[in-house]
Amino acid sequence: MMRAALVVPLDASEQALAAVPVARRLAQLQGGTLHFVHRAPESELADVLSKLGLSADEMRGSIMDAQAGEPAAGILRTARDSCAALIVMTMQRALPAGEKPLGSTALAVLESAPCPIVLVRPDRGITPWALHRVLLPHDGTPTTSAAIPPAAKVAATAGAELEVLHVAAPGSRPSHEQGSLMPPRYVDQPQHEWPAWAGEFLERLGGACELGSLKVHMSLGTGAPGDEVLRRAAEQASDLIVLAWRGAWEGERAATLKAVLRGAPCPVMIVRSKE
Secondary structure, three states: OOOOEEEEEEOOOOHHHHHHHHHHHHHHHHOOEEEEEEOOOHHHHHHHHHHHOOOOOOOOOOEEEEOOOOHHHHHHHHHHHOOOOEEEEEOOOOOOOOOOOOOHHHHHHHHHOOOOEEEEOHHHOOOOOOOOEEEEEOOOOOHHHHHHHHHHHHHHHHOOEEEEEEEEOOOOOOOOOOOOOOOOOOOOOOOOHHHHHHHHHHHHHHHHOOOOOOEEEEEEEEOOHHHHHHHHHHHOOOOEEEEEEOOOOOOOOOHHHHHHHHHOOOOEEEEEOOO
């Protein structure tokens, strides 16, 4: 059987290396192979290995490709050709407040990726990454349920806790998507309203993935969804945020995703949902 490939784009910057510890741990959990894509001539690959602190023997089992040309196209081509399970890459640079959360390469990869993508802040450095807490924001709609199976799988494999966060945003309109399960707007009757709703969601969670010994914690937040996700991630020291994304980025679309990417204290896995 072929091992799952995790594509890790690199370039000449040290910032790109921030994705390596995250990708390495995810590969261990999935039994996958790291497939590095380097935008440089083959003559520079030895320098890349030196920056990674890896010898040729330590790279055994991994793949290192040198590619020329437009970076996003090369990353996407490698992901498709290798049937990648994940693309793990940095956001390339720290962005000032108010600026777009993704550069052109990361955005192009996100919009056309054939698999989930994990984005890592460049300032996390190359320290080892552990996975103890996975945060799964969910708005109760079937569309965002696309993030449930990968979030539950990675949490269960790592023995991590899965926290499901539902945000009741003041003034938000109820979803008209068929099959939506909207959280109670106010948990003023915890003896009935919240437990009943949480029980129904757990039933749906069990139908979407194998729960087994998965440790699940559910919480309800009120406020702007992006702010609530960031606040909860910081409070719980989350190691990974898993978000479903409908695929629209322009203008005011994907407001929650953009807010999370601007301030996430940990890597963010983005799963493209089917409309």
